[in-house]
Amino acid sequence: xxxxxxxxxxxxxxxxxxxxxxxxxxxxxxxxxxxxxxxxxxxxxxxxxxxxxxxxxxxxxxxxxxxxxxxxxxxxxxxxxxxxxxxxxxxxxxxxxxxxxxxxxxxxxxx
Amino acid sequence: xxxxxxxxxxxxxxxxxxxxxxxxxxxxxxxxxxxxxxxxxxxxxxxxxxxxxxxxxxxxxxxxxxxxxxxxxxxxxxxxxxxxxxxxxxxxxxxxxxxxxxxxxxxxxxxxxxx
Numbered sequence: 678x679x680x681x682x683x684x685x686x687x688x689x690x691x692x693x694x695x696x697x698x699x700x701x702x703x704x705x706x707x708x709x710x711x712x713x714x715x716x717x718x719x720x721x722x723x724x725x726x727x728x729x730x731x732x733x734x735x736x737x738x739x740x741x742x743x744x745x746x747x748x749x750x751x752x753x754x755x756x757x758x759x760x761x762x763x764x765x766x767x768x769x770x771x772x773x774x775x776x777x778x779x780x781x782x783x784x785x786x787x788x
Numbered sequence: 789x790x791x792x793x794x795x796x797x798x799x800x801x802x803x804x805x806x807x808x809x810x811x812x813x814x815x816x817x818x819x820x821x822x823x824x825x826x827x828x829x830x831x832x833x834x835x836x837x838x839x840x841x842x843x844x845x846x847x848x849x850x851x852x853x854x855x856x857x858x859x860x861x862x863x864x865x866x867x868x869x870x871x872x873x874x875x876x877x878x879x880x881x882x883x884x885x886x887x888x889x890x891x892x893x894x895x896x897x898x899x900x901x902x903x
Contacts, residue, residue, distance in 0.1 A: 775836055
């Protein structure tokens with residue numbers, strides 16, 4: 678079993694739709710959490726950090742449930758430019774801060 | 789451009805040859821990480837440096853792989869006697885420790901194809 682697991686996707690949605698991605702992690706020592714976005718054949722780019730209280734950045738909302746070891750990302754009013762792979766990432770600062778990635782969920786937003 | 793840079797961007801090599809990749813981190817970042825990504829998977833951790841010290845190596849890093857960061861600035865990743873299974877995107881990332889933020893910023897990667 679992978680340490681970080683995500684919905685396999687792909688998600689195909691129309692413009693304007695709301696889409697949610699889920700992620701679970703198995704190591705309770707994980708302390709920091711992120712969503713990265715990766716466009717085809719490009720490097721991952723930090724989308725947002727995820728905080729225990731939940732946080733929002735424009736159309737994007739991230740939630741963390743430490744008890745269930747569950748992370749989510751909600752995208753509202755999706756745009757064509759949101760098409761990408763979304764990577765759920767956990768970090769263990771006491772292990773040098775290395776990032777542990779999920780396999781990613783592909784999102785395709787159609788006109 | 790003050791982001792992470794990597795060279796070369798693409799490398800095609802024949803099986804058995806040695807290859808070396810370079811990463812230049814963001815200048816004030818003291819931590820540097822190498823990851824490998826294959827198609828359809830998320831990046832996997834290979835190794836990391838704090839300043840010039842290599843502090844952790846993944847089991848993925850066989851003895852054909854070596855990484856250095858001699859002056860705590862740029863880093864090199866060398867693969868000796870390449871195999872077809874080494875074909876992947878090699879990503880470098882950097883961060884700054886001691887800030888309470890564990891965000892890492894990635895370079896554009898080096899895509900290796902072993903024929």
